Amino acid sequence: MLISIRSICRMVSCGVILLATCSASAFAQEKADEKITYDDHVKPIFREKCGSCHNTDKKTAGLDLMSYTAAMQGGGSGVVIEAGDSSASYLYDVVAHISEPYMPPNSEKLPNETLAILAKWIDGGALENSGSKPIARKKPKVSLSLTGAPTGRPEGDPPMPGPMLLEPVMTTTHRGAVTALATSPWAPLAAVAGQKQVLLYNTKTLELVGVLPFPEGTPHVLKFSRNGSLLLVAGGRGAYQGLVVLFDIKTGERITEIGDELDTVLAADISADQTLVALGGTSKIVKVYKIEDGQLLYEVKKHTEWIYALAFSPDNVLLASADRNGGLIVWEGINGREFLVLAGHGAAINGLSWRVDSNLLASCSEDTSIRLWEMENGSMVKNWGAHSGGCTSVEFALDGRIASCGRDRLTQLWNQDGAQIKAYDAFSDLALQVTFCDEANRIIAGDWTGTIRVWDAAEGTLVGELDSNPPRIADRITSATQAVEASKMQHATFVAAAEAAQTAANTIQTQLDAANKAVTDNQTLLDTAKAKVGEQQKAVETAAAAKAAADKAVADGEAELVTLNEALTKAKEAAANDANNADLAKAAEEAQKQVDAKTAAIVEAKKVVETAATDLKTAQDQLAVHQKEVETYTANVDTAQKQVVTLTESLKPAVEAAAAAKTAADTAAQAVTAAEAKLKHWQDALAFAEQAKVQASAAAVEANETADSSK
């Protein structure tokens, strides 16, 4: 009964298909409903819900659901999928909780939609893939192989990213721990693991030069190929998916994807000749794939713990693998034959690095040590405790120096004898990854908080930081615009300041000139006044002399008058006595005349004295005036001179300040230019990104059209 209903359904859906061919789009849904296949619908369910146990490695209860063939083969309890009858399929019964043991264990029943897909798939004949394409879709061939391993610097310009998308896949609020770092051996280029992306930075300018999207999850491994032209990115989503992706450094193009793990890949490397990729992780198995077709070449199952590190030797001969237990084994790269077992580490090995001549392998471990192994007999040639608490990362520079970092938060540079060359500033938390940029002679390390620092290897000076969580271009443009505005405003401020400083200097100069002039003027006045004082003093002397002479004349006259009066008196007496004596009278008259004359002369003389006194006073007054003038002018000169000194002193700094302000203004002008350049850079980047988007959608449309026309 059931079967007949089912066959009716099938007939109905067949009819639908016939209709669908007439109008494809209208019946797309029905068309999808018809073809439930292992590859397209069922495998993802198995992967998600059953893969942790029923996988190719574990095969719990002998059942492997990760490939169609194995799934159809069944497990320890026999065939689990009866094509065409879900109710008779053990697998369906246990997942649908029809019979015990309910699967997946310790979980809720699968959602009804999922169960419906499974039922439909089994009832529909358990197809492997869509009927129209019965043969497995082959991966396109990829040819990257080189003839032999490159031994030195490749010819021509070292591979650097061309114009590339700079828009980050995502920008998170917080940063995660630094999971991987790598530098190109031949170019100033560093790769930094971000969230679902890899960021490429120029190690000289520390500028972002590329973003490689990795939507599969977190990149755990970054490795440049030996010639620097490829970047291997390995990682994935924990307990869900792991793979290796190869990117072209110049174009940023995703070349191929390798591996299909059920947990994130923890270790990977690409062989020097670019033909093989090795990967490993929590499955404890090292898997080596051919890049050409993505097929598994061999597996090594000797490790007893999670694979933590893998490294192909630069000469393409050996592959070293290390695990969480301290196990370190070297294999023949091409076939996985065991070459050397390097016993010594007592705890998890976090990193491996070959010296460029392939004769020496460095390993670093949680047991704190870095060990160097030679490849003749596999003996340990050097062993030193590098980082207390554990060494987390190690890398050989091309010149044989060794960079390392560890749980002691330090990043260090060693020579091959284990002698420390340099230790760099400690991080604030565990240092996790280190890489050495040979081109820039810079050491780059990242820590648990997500900080990535770049130091000058020789000097130990901090050059700058790289951002594992860069902002979006739009944000960059916003901040660049703001920076431009800010720099312009600053520039304006500086210019104004320069002008003000110049004005201030000029004012001082003017004042100084005035002061100088005041000095000169006052000096002249002073000199004049001094001369006048001299003259006036002479005048005073002359006047004094004249007065003295006049005084003397008066005195002389009065003295003579006295004598004359006596003579008059005598003459008068004599005349009186001899009244007749005309001679006497005449003499008396004569004497009287003389007295009168004298008296008159005295009066005259006194007048002269008065005049002289007046003159003297005038002269003296004049002198006093001039003397005062001298004082005044002397004081003026003094003041002016002092002013000159002060102004001269202040003039120099003012001039300097003006010059400095000018320089600052010029610098600010340069800053404006730089900010504008940066803004333009990001605007260009945005334009590029948009163009790329347009091109991509155009390409998609074209592809669709091609596809449609080919139908």
Add this chain to the structure above:
Amino acid sequence: MKSRLRLVSCIAWFCVLGSFVPHASNGFGQDQAAAPTPASIRVYPSEIKLNTSRDRQSFIVQAVFADGITQDATAQATVTLANAALVRQEGNMLYPVADGATELKIEYAGHSTTIPIVVEQAAVDRPISFRLDVMPVFMKSGCNMGSCHGAARGKDGFRLSLFGFDPEGDHFRLTRENSTRRINLALPNECLMVEKAAGKVPHTGGKRFEEGSEYYNTLIRWLEAGAPNDQGEVPKVVKVELYPENGVLDGEGSEQKLSVRATYADGTDRDVTSLAYFMTNNDNSAGVTQEGVVTAANRGEAFIMARFGTHTVGRQYIVLPKGLQFQFPETPENNYIDALVNAKLRKLRIAPSELCTDEAFLRRVYLDIVGVPPTVEEFDRFMAGAEPNKRDLLVDELLERKEFVEIWVMKWAELLQIREVPNRVSYKSAIRYYNWLQDKIANNVPLDKMVQELLASNGGTFANAATNYYQNETDTLKTAENVAQVFMGMRIQCAQCHNHPFDQWTMDDYYSFSAFFSQIGRKGGEDPRELIIFNSGGGEVTHPVGGRVMPPKFLGGDVPDVAGKDRRDVLVKWLASKDNPYFAKNLSNIVWAHFFGRGIIEPVDDVRVSNPAVNPELLEELGNKFTEYDYDFKKLVRDICTSRTYQLSTQSNESNASDEANFARAQLRRLRAEVLLDCISQVTLTKNKFPGLPLGARAVQIANGNTSTYFLTTFGRATRESVCSCEVKMEPNLSQALHLLNGETINQKMKQGNLIGLRLQEGKPWQDIMTEMYIAAFSRKPTEKEIAAINEILSSVDAAQHPQVLEDIFWAVLNSREFVFNH
């Protein structure tokens, strides 16, 4: 011919003898449920403090009916907040809104209660704490269980400390052991820890919680804060309360919501209902979900527990059939034991069985107190006795017999592991040790004095035999474990490696207690077999996590001053005293278990929060009495044996048929190996010879734990290799039955003693012989039916075969359950 006959007769006899097995008698009628008006309501908690913005507190309303039945009325009660501006209510959960004090008024069925609420720091968001917030999620979600990441080597490459004893290490392993795998601060929702737990990617442990659940959000919030570790000391949980205090659930399917509140050292409290791990010790009666809802199932009693941090608290839940009507019968109470046992039975609605017959009592009390059945003369004398208190008199008489001492010397010898150990404990040492013990018990030395002398002993193992205790066990930690197990009834072994998952003991407690035994010096004596024990005055115990030196601390008690003192001296003065709340109760429980076949806490040496006493009041009172009696356990035995509870019949009634734990009836107990052998020997008139003992000595008297016979080993004699109460195996098994049927012991002893032959020679009629045999073996006379059946067999054969038939009957008697069991 003989064996076939024997087989036939033995089947016949099993049929006859089988009839003594108790049958259920009529119980009590059931009426329909009474009017549903509660007598009172109880509201938990009694006061509510809400501190910081993320705090919350659930409340529970429980209605109590007149007959003790409880009902969850949380959803039905009317709840009013005095000031709704301070507190927000969602269901039975309260959230802070603004600082202040208010009240919550709860009304239900005419009753009303008010509980105060204080809100503090309502605007303050307490920063997330790894220990306070994140670790409980791992505990609740089972991440750090022993079968998952808590295993010693972790699971699938990731380890957490078992039940979270090492938060520092767990923080390291989560964040920095493998810095880039387990967490991702940039994308908290997509990191492995979260995706695995939420079942977004395959996880061997399956989905532990939903995306967006409280647990999920806690992890995310911690990651978004940068996965911080706690700075400085984090307040420890000092108290965990589980509400309601108890429940009596009416009928299958009734539910009771629980609320768990933790109080921290800084005085704050927190509703941890969602973080507590719920357990039941009997999900046949009451199950509990991880959301904290108890659901009643079958009639019975369950202890519902909640574990948070290192604290486990439990509450008693009784499940009754829907609408059960029950009247507790009028029963006399001989002493406090009966009063307390009946009090518990009243709660459970279980009626005790009837008093057992004099015959049953006689056999029971002889086997329990002196380890041999009464002789024919003793039987006749007791049965003829007419005194109303003849049972009490018999108990007093038996307590004065030396066999009583021997029984308890044997029991103590098991606890003290008295035995010879090649290359360590010489035979001489063991014998001297045994003699020391016998001397103490025989002289009725108070048990506290005996234990003090034992544990504080110094000197040579020959000169002062008590020091053998420290020769038997030389490992410091093991010694501490043994002392805790024997004298306090606690198995603290778990706490050696992690905090005890089902008890209060932490690793700190374990190593602090062990520190009392870290300064025991041992050196050889003159005799190479002798060891001299002394106080070395030096030596410390360090904590394995962090290597701290642990100061000696009493288990569950204080840190005493031990400077310059013998640490063991300090310990014993606390251990064997009333300061130690466990000592008297534990020893009382050991004594009790001897007479009832199971302890009030069972097993007796597994005292823990999650294995509660079925009757704590009784245990408490026994402990008090024991202390009052100055640790004279003879007086305790007298109380027990004269109680009505001890003298109950094994016949069950309807209400107690399914109950085995509450002493509502006497339990059938197989005789222990030594007693059984002594019984067989006494009944068959034979003698045993054990190494080091004279011919005719009883198996109970064997001093050396290494001495055994096939019979004793088969019936579970303790090897004394450990102090565990499980050393003595009491379970009946097939090889025991086969050994009795076909083995050498019974057959040979019957031949050797030739009881039937002797009596026939004496010319006794078969009826007399059978009566003697029945009294000797069963402490009763044969019934009419049995005599008739024997007569029938005898009359069906020749007289010449009569001895043979009588012997076969004797054999069947010795093989019967009535003989092998104490009842």
